[in-house]
Amino acid sequence: MILSTTPTFEGKHITSYLGVVTGETIIGANILRDIFAGIRDIVGGRAASYEEVLREAREASLKEMGERAAQRGANAVVGIDLDYETVGNGGSMLMVTASGTAVIVE
Numbered sequence: 001m002i003l004s005t006t007p008t009f010e011g012k013h014i015t016s017y018l019g020v021v022t023g024e025t026i027i028g029a030n031i032l033r034d035i036f037a038g039i040r041d042i043v044g045g046r047a048a049s050y051e052e053v054l055r056e057a058r059e060a061s062l063k064e065m066g067e068r069a070a071q072r073g074a075n076a077v078v079g080i081d082l083d084y085e086t087v088g089n090g091g092s093m094l095m096v097t098a099s100g101t102a103v104i105v106e
Contacts, residue, residue: 001066002076002105009076009105018072018102023064025057026087026095053094058082061098074102 008014061082069077080100087093 001070001074003062003066003080003100004076004078005080007079009078012105014076014078014103014105016104018069018074018104021065021068021072021074021077021100021102023061023066023068023098024095025060025064025097026093027053027057027060028088028093054084054096057094057096058098061096065098065100069100069102072102074104076103076105077101078103 002009062080065077065080077100080098083097083099085095085097087095
């Protein structure tokens with residue numbers, strides 16, 4: 001499965017557009033991550049534990065979107081957009097949504 005944020009592929013021809021596909025992931029951050037992130041806010045630096053949660057959620061959303069595209073017979077997804085939101089009480093969970101257009105390319 002080829003995934004791209006661009007609307008076309010250089011050197012490839014899109015032969016069919018199969019519709020919009022999405023992948024959604026909601027993932028929780030645990031209290032230990034919150035504590036260490038709070039410390040990072042005070043002393044500075046990167047919050048590696050939150051970065052890992054973001055990475056996991058993004059990869060899961062893209063994988064799910066690709067699987068849905070494959071179910072439609074696509075071999076690629078173009079125009080991918082990633083959205084990040086916090087949900088739950090006090091924004092305790094992260095939602096990542098991937099959306100794009102399933103296509104067949106030659």
